[in-house]
Every structure is written in C-alpha cells, then in structure tokens.
Amino acid sequence: xxxxxxxxxxxxxxxxxxxxxxxxxxxxxxxxxxxxxxxxxxxxxxxxxxxxxxxxxxxxxxxxxxxxxxxxxxxxxxxxxxxxxxxxxxxxxxxxxxxxxxxxxxxxxxxxxxxxxxxxxxxxxxxxxxxxxxxxxxxxxxxxxxxxxxxxxxxxxxxxxxxxxxxxxxxxxxxxxxxxxxxxxxxxxxxxxxxxxxxxxxxxxxxxxxxxxxxxxxxxxxxxxxxxxxxxxxxxxxxxxxxxxxxxxxxxxxxxxxxxxxxxxxxxxxxxxxxxxxxxxxxxxxxxxxxxxxxxxxxxxxxxxxxxxxxxxxxxxxxxxxx
Amino acid sequence: xxxxxxxxxxxxxxxxxxxxxxxxxxxxxxxxxxxxxxxxxxxxxxxxxxxxxxxxxxxxxxxxxxxxxxxxxxxxxxxxxxxxxxxxxxxxxxxxxxxxxxxxxxxxxxxxxxxxxxxxxxxxxxxxxxxxxxxxxxxxxxxxxxxxxxxxxxxxxxxxxxxxxxxxxxxxxxxxxxxxxxxxxxxxxxxxxxxxxxxxxxxxxxxxxxxxxxxxxxxxxxxxxxxxxxxxxxxxxxxxxxxxxxxxxxxxxxxxxxxxxxxxxxxxxxxxxxxxxxxxxxxxxxxxxxxxxxxxxxxxxxxxxxxxxxxxxxxxxxxxxxxxxxxxxxxxxxxxxxxxxxxxxxxxxxxxxxxxxxxxxxxxxxxxxxxxxxxxxxxxxxxxxxxxxxxxxxxxxxxxxxxxxxxxxxxxxxxxxxxx
Numbered sequence: 155x156x157x158x159x160x161x162x163x164x165x166x167x168x169x170x171x172x173x174x175x176x177x178x179x180x181x182x183x184x185x186x187x188x189x190x191x192x193x194x195x196x197x198x199x200x201x202x203x204x205x206x207x208x209x210x211x212x213x214x215x216x217x218x219x220x221x222x223x224x225x226x227x228x229x230x231x232x233x234x235x236x237x238x239x240x241x242x243x244x245x246x247x248x249x250x251x252x253x254x255x256x257x258x259x260x261x262x263x264x265x266x267x268x269x270x271x272x273x274x275x276x277x278x279x280x281x282x283x284x285x286x287x288x289x290x291x292x293x294x295x296x297x298x299x300x301x302x303x304x305x306x307x308x309x310x311x312x313x314x315x316x317x318x319x320x321x322x323x324x325x326x327x328x329x330x331x332x333x334x335x336x337x338x339x340x341x342x343x344x345x346x347x348x349x350x351x352x353x354x355x356x357x358x359x360x361x362x363x364x365x366x367x368x369x370x371x372x373x374x375x376x377x378x379x380x381x382x383x384x385x386x387x388x389x390x391x392x393x394x395x396x397x398x399x400x401x402x403x404x405x406x407x408x409x410x411x412x413x414x415x416x417x418x419x420x421x422x423x424x425x426x427x428x429x430x431x432x433x434x435x436x437x438x439x440x441x442x443x444x445x446x447x448x449x450x451x452x453x454x455x456x457x458x459x460x461x462x463x464x465x466x467x468x469x470x471x472x473x474x475x476x477x
Numbered sequence: 478x479x480x481x482x483x484x485x486x487x488x489x490x491x492x493x494x495x496x497x498x499x500x501x502x503x504x505x506x507x508x509x510x511x512x513x514x515x516x517x518x519x520x521x522x523x524x525x526x527x528x529x530x531x532x533x534x535x536x537x538x539x540x541x542x543x544x545x546x547x548x549x550x551x552x553x554x555x556x557x558x559x560x561x562x563x564x565x566x567x568x569x570x571x572x573x574x575x576x577x578x579x580x581x582x583x584x585x586x587x588x589x590x591x592x593x594x595x596x597x598x599x600x601x602x603x604x605x606x607x608x609x610x611x612x613x614x615x616x617x618x619x620x621x622x623x624x625x626x627x628x629x630x631x632x633x634x635x636x637x638x639x640x641x642x643x644x645x646x647x648x649x650x651x652x653x654x655x656x657x658x659x660x661x662x663x664x665x666x667x668x669x670x671x672x673x674x675x676x677x678x679x680x681x682x683x684x685x686x687x688x689x690x691x692x693x694x695x696x697x698x699x700x701x702x703x704x705x706x707x708x709x710x711x712x713x714x715x716x717x718x719x720x721x722x723x724x725x726x727x728x729x730x731x732x733x734x735x736x737x738x739x740x741x742x743x744x745x746x747x748x749x750x751x752x753x754x755x756x757x758x759x760x761x762x763x764x765x766x767x768x769x770x771x772x773x774x775x776x777x778x779x780x781x782x783x784x785x786x787x788x789x790x791x792x793x794x795x796x797x798x799x800x801x802x803x804x805x806x807x808x809x810x811x812x813x814x815x816x817x818x819x820x821x822x823x824x825x826x827x828x829x830x831x832x833x834x835x836x837x838x839x840x841x842x843x844x845x846x847x848x849x850x851x852x853x854x855x856x857x858x859x860x861x862x863x864x865x866x867x868x869x870x871x872x873x874x875x876x877x878x879x880x881x882x883x884x885x886x887x888x889x890x891x892x893x894x895x896x897x
Contacts (some may be wrong), residue, residue, distance in 0.1 A: 310727040312720025312743065334723035337875070423666045425871045440553040442861040
C-alpha cells in the first residue's frame with residue numbers, strides 16, 4: 155500500500171480519536187472537582203487544544219520571525235535594525251513597496267466599486283443567480299492559473315506578426331499597433347491589478363449582495379413614495395446601511411492586495427517595475443537565502459496589515475454595542 | 478544557513494517523524510526489486526519523456542520504479558527540502574553554485590563509492606568531472622550537456638558561407654528578412670537567461686578565459702570595461718533584433734527562433750544552445766533541413782576556439798541501494814545514448830559518439846574540439862547573483878541607457894551574494 159495512504163489514514167482516524175479521548179479524559183478529571191468550579195474550568199480545558207495550535211503555528215512563528223528579522227543572513231548574529239534599514243533604503247524594495255500601495259488602492263477600489271455596482275444592478279434582474287454565479291467563478295480559479303490565463307490575453311508579438319494575445323488581436327482589429335501590456339511601465343501594474351480585480355469582484359459582489367438583501371424593503375419604498383430619485387435612494391439610504399459590509403469587504407481585499415504574490419510571480423517575476431513586497435519576501439528567502447531580510451519584509455507586511463485588522467475589529471465591536 | 482534550520486527542525490521533526498517512520502517501513506530491509514526511487518527534475522514535456530525513456534531499461538531490468546516529478550521551481554523545492562530533511566532520492570540540481578553549497582553541508586551524498594570512478598573519469602571530460610566535485614568528492618554527475626554559442630539559421634533564407642568574423646556576422650545583409658537577429662529572453666521566473674548566454678559568449682571571446690574566470694569568481698567587477706564591452710556588443714545585437722525591445726522581453730526563449738521559419742522570415746540568425754532544435758521542430762514548425770548552425774566566430778584571435786556550454790547536473794540526497802543503482806546506470810553510455818537518440822541533447826559521456834542527425838553530430842564534434850571550454854558563468858555564480866543577472870538582462874534589453882546603473886547594481890548584488 156502507498157505510504158501516503160497509511161499516513162493519511164493515521165491522520166484522518168488518529169486526530170479525531172485523540173481529540174475525543176482528550177474531551178473524555180478531561181470530563182473524567184472534572185468529575186473529581188466540585189460542581190461549582192467545574193463550569194469555570196471546563197471552557198479552559200476545551201479551548202486548550204485550539205490555544206496550543208495557535209501558539210505553535212501562529213504565535214511562535216511570529217516571534218521567531220521578529221527575532222530572525224534582527225539577525226544576519228544565516229540567523230547567527232544580531233545586526234540590529236540593519237535589515238529594516240536595507241528595506242527602506244534599497245531602490246528595489248522601495249519600488250516594490252510603492253507597487254504594493256498601488257495594489258491596495260486600485261485593487262480595493264476596483265473590487266469594491268465593481269462588486270457594489272454589480273450587486274446593485276443584478277438585484278434588479280430576473281437572471282440574478284445565473285449572472286452572479288458567472289461572476290463568482292474566477293474566485294474558484296487558483297491565482298497562478300488566473301495569471302497564466304491573463305498572460306495569454308496580454309500576450310505581445312512583434313508588430314506585424316500575427317497577434318496571439320486576445321487583447322492585442324482586438325487592438326489589431328481596430329487598426330492599432332500592438333501594446334506590450336505587461337512589459338510597459340507604469341501601466342503594466344494596472345494590467346496585473348486587473349487580474350486581481352477580475353478574480354475578487356465575485357467575492358465582493360456576493361457579500362455586498364447579501365447585505366443589500368438585508369436592507370428592509372419598507373425603508374426603500376418609503377423613500378421612493380416620498381419622491382426620492384433612485385440616486386438619492388442609493389446615496390442616502392443604501393450606501394449608509396451597506397457601509398459596515400463594505401468595510402469588511404474592503405479590509406479583506408486590502409489584505410489580499412498586500413499579500414498578492416502569485417500574479418506578479420507568474421506574469422513578470424517582478425521585472426518591468428512590477429515587483430511587490432510579497433514577492434520580494436520570497437526572493438530574499440528562496441533566491442537569496444537571506445533569512446534576516448526576508449523576515450524583515452514579512453514583519454513590515456504584518457505591521458502594515460495590523461491597523462486594518464484593528465479598525466475592522468473596532469467597527470465590529472461598535473456594531474455589536476449598537477444591538 | 479544551516480543554523481537557522483536547527484530551530485525549525487525541532488518543530489518539523491515532530492510532524493516529520495510520522496511521515497518518515499512510514500517511509501522507512503516501506504524501505505525496510507530492501508530486496509533488490511520492487512523499490513521506488515523518487516526523482517525531482519526540471520524537465521517537462523518532451524524532455525520529461527526522454528528522461529523516462531532513459532530510465533525505462535533500468536526499471537525493466539531491476540524491477541524497481543522511478544517516481545519522477547518535474548518542476549520549474551526546483552530551487553525553492555530543494556531549498557525547503559534540505560531545510561526540512563524531506564528530499565527526493567535523486568534530483569536534478571539548479572546549478573553548480575547550489576551544488577557546492579549542498580555538497581559542503583552534506584545534504585548531497587558523495588558518489589565516489591557509488592560510481593566506478595575509473596570508468597567515470599575515463600568516460601567524462603575532465604571539465605565536467607571537476608564541475609561535479611566538491612572538496613575532492615564527486616557529488617554531481619551530468620545527465621546531458623549542451624553546447625552554447627551556436628548561431629542558427631534557416632538554409633532556405635541564408636545560403637552562407639558562414640561568416641568567419643564577428644563583424645562579418647553583424648554585417649551580413651538581411652536580404653528578405655525583417656531583421657538580422659531574433660532574440661527572446663522571457664522564461665518565467667528565470668526570464669533573462671538567454672541574454673546571459675550572450676554576455677558570457679562575448680566575455681569569453683572578447684577578453685579570454687582568465688577574465689571570464691575572474692568575472693565568474695567575483696574578483697573582476699561588473700563595472701569593469703571588459704564586462705561593459707560585452708554588454709555593449711549584446712546591445713548592438715538587440716539594436717538589430719526582430720520586433721524591437723518589447724518583443725525581445727515578451728518572447729519566450731522557446732519561441733525565440735520561430736521567426737526564422739516564417740515567410741518572409743522575421744530574422745536571419747538566432748543565438749542559442751544546441752538543445753533549441755527540439756523547440757524548432759515542436760514549436761516553430763520547422764522540419765529537419767530547415768535549420769542549421771555555425772559556431773559563433775572568434776572575436777579576439779588570441780582566444781580562438783573558445784566555447785561555453787552547460788549541462789544538467791544530478792545528485793543523490795538519500796543513500797539507498799536502489800538510488801545508488803539508478804545513479805550508476807544514468808552515467809553509462811547505454812543510458813545516455815537513449816536521450817541522445819531522442820534528440821535535443823548532447824551526452825555528458827564522451828564514449829557516446831553516434832548521434833541521430835547531422836546537427837547534433839556537429840555540435841558534439843564542436844564540443845569535443847573546443848580549445849577552451851567554459852561552463853555557463855551564470856550557473857556558476859551564487860543563486861542570488863545569477864537571479865540578479867537574469868533581471869539585469871531584462872532591464873538592459875528594455876532600456877540600454879540604464880547600463881551603468883545596472884552594472885553598479887550587479888556589483889552590489891555580487892558583494893551581497895558572496896557574504897559582503
């Protein structure tokens with residue numbers, strides 16, 4: 155039998171068995187404690203496995219990454235903030251930082267804007283579910299596959315030769331010269347961001363559409379009866395009521411945009427001025443073998459994401475408080 | 478790098494124990510047949526088929542099986558593999574630079590008692606034996622080799638005679654072709670490498686093997702006049718290339734020579750290693766007889782007969798009897814002849830002398846007759862520098878005006894890669 159099957163069987167049967175065993179044992183142990191204390195201790199016992207996983211797979215690696223980011227290439231000596239100094243002074247990393255900002259701004263704007271537009275427009279048609287499914291499908295494609303599909307679309311052949319790329323074939327039909335979409339800075343960044351937008355618009359649409367359905371029809375009817383135009387209904391009623399949902403979607407996309415790696419890696423590998431910080435991290439780690447710098451990039455990425463997470467959590471709490 | 482991993486190892490060890498235990502049980506007190514040998518390499522498509530054909534007779538004879546996985550990202554796969562200790566039995570190595578690192582750290586097992594060293598030395602050119610040797614021990618062998626610096630043309634459009642000087646090549650009338658050269662440097666994460674071959678050929682032919690060695694070793698800076706002059710010569714080629722700079726950076730190396738075969742032709746010449754014939758036939762729509770080559774002429778007569786080349790290195794990570802046996806088989810004339818017969822490869826074994834067609838026969842002869850032979854310089858550089866070299870080619874091909882900045886950056890990358 156294949157060794158991997160044995161391993162898989164051990165995992166599939168073993169892991170639940172261990173967990174059930176843990177709960178049974180802990181319940182038995184709880185039986186020894188008096189009734190009142192039991193309900194105080196039980197939640198902690200139940201949460202312990204999850205906490206352990208969190209510590210081993212999240213807290214420990216984070217702390218270790220922080221430590222590595224203060225060390226040299228091989229993690230043998232402390233070098234203070236040298237890796238961060240490199241990050242903020244090297245022209246290559248600064249360029250990737252700038253591009254990541256472009257990703258955050260344009261991808262978030264594009265995904266949320268288009269997602270909202272599509273959600274609102276499709277809310278008014280009969281074939282809504284079919285159209286939504288079609289728009290949602292790209293999210294199911296892996297980033298690498300999507301990037302490859304789009305690099306075929308963006309393909310560039312010498313002017314005069316048969317254009318095999320979809321976009322340049324179309325441009326050719328209009329009698330124009332082919333465009334090197336992903337090779338020409340600075341617009342190639344946008345060409346790559348479009349791939350991200352294409353993938354994630356479906357996600358924003360689904361969430362926003364659900365939010366839209368949650369707005370009570372009476373409120374909208376009342377506004378319309380009072381003579382509000384459709385734009386006024388959207389601007390003054392739908393948008394404010396949808397804002398918390400938009401915020402959640404935007405946070406998710408901001409984080410996705412900051413972490414975007416696959417598209418750039420697959421289409422340009424950071425050439426042509428399209429590098430982003432996540433790819434820089436990969437390069438420092440796997441190409442350059444520089445654990446210090448790679449960890450420093452990871453920490454910069456983490457620190458950039460934290461405010462968005464914090465804002466989101468605060469908003470969530472505010473909403474909870476309103477209920 | 479090793480030290481960092483020790484921390485990780487303790488954690489991964491727990492998880493890995495289960496997996497390895499299962500694997501070990503499978504290996505056990507090994508009978509001579511029925512074993513599986515895991516192999517990772519960069520070959521896909523036609524090359525993968527050739528490799529599988531190469532190991533087929535061994536599988537039939539021993540009853541063992543080869544589990545081959547092809548990946549273009551072999552560097553990342555093996556780097557993480559070395560860190561976690563979960564490695565294939567045998568693997569194609571990204572290049573001699575990486576091999577030296579893993580040879581020194583002990584990840585790659587020495588092959589001196591695996592191979593019949595006397596036969597291996599007798600059958601292999603000393604340059605290849607040396608390239609596979611780390612600290613006096615052989616850790617890498619060549620599965621196949623390629624001769625670089627060949628200039629390909631379509632005999633239907635260029636009747637010759639082959640120019641004997643570099644100026645002669647550059648001065649050739651394009652005739653009905655749109656441009657003199659076809660250049661394509663796109664290659665996914667390794668984009669730029671075809672241009673590094675150009676630079677290496679120019680450095681070797683313009684300034685000779687000593688300068689070449691000093692440059693590869695990092696003692697001669699990139700900003701020195703010798704290297705700059707090689708880039709300038711490549712720039713002249715780019716100026717005369719089909720479609721201009723956007724085409725050069727957007728065209729995949731495998732499609733690079735395709736305009737040779739269009740009517741009217743896009744270009745007259747294409748500079749590429751001997752393996753490209755496979756692509757001409759499979760992707761360029763060329764038939765046997767539509768392509769031929771002449772060797773890139775000498776530039777400085779003091780260094781006549783100089784060639785660059787490369788090869789696919791192979792090493793052993795797990796010392797298991799079946800893996801040893803397979804590796805031993807792979808360097809034999811019998812095994813290497815199989816790939817050679819299928820086309821697109823020159824042998825690493827000098828005893829392989831029968832070639833399936835005129836073109837590969839002549840490239841093998843050129844390889845054998847080279848007065849000066851140097852291995853692909855980029856492959857010998859540290860990975861970080863090689864990758865910067867690739868990116869530099871793309872940047873240079875797109876905007877030659879940036880040359881000085883590019884060379885300064887390469888000097889910085891060289892210092893950083895060599896632990897500065």
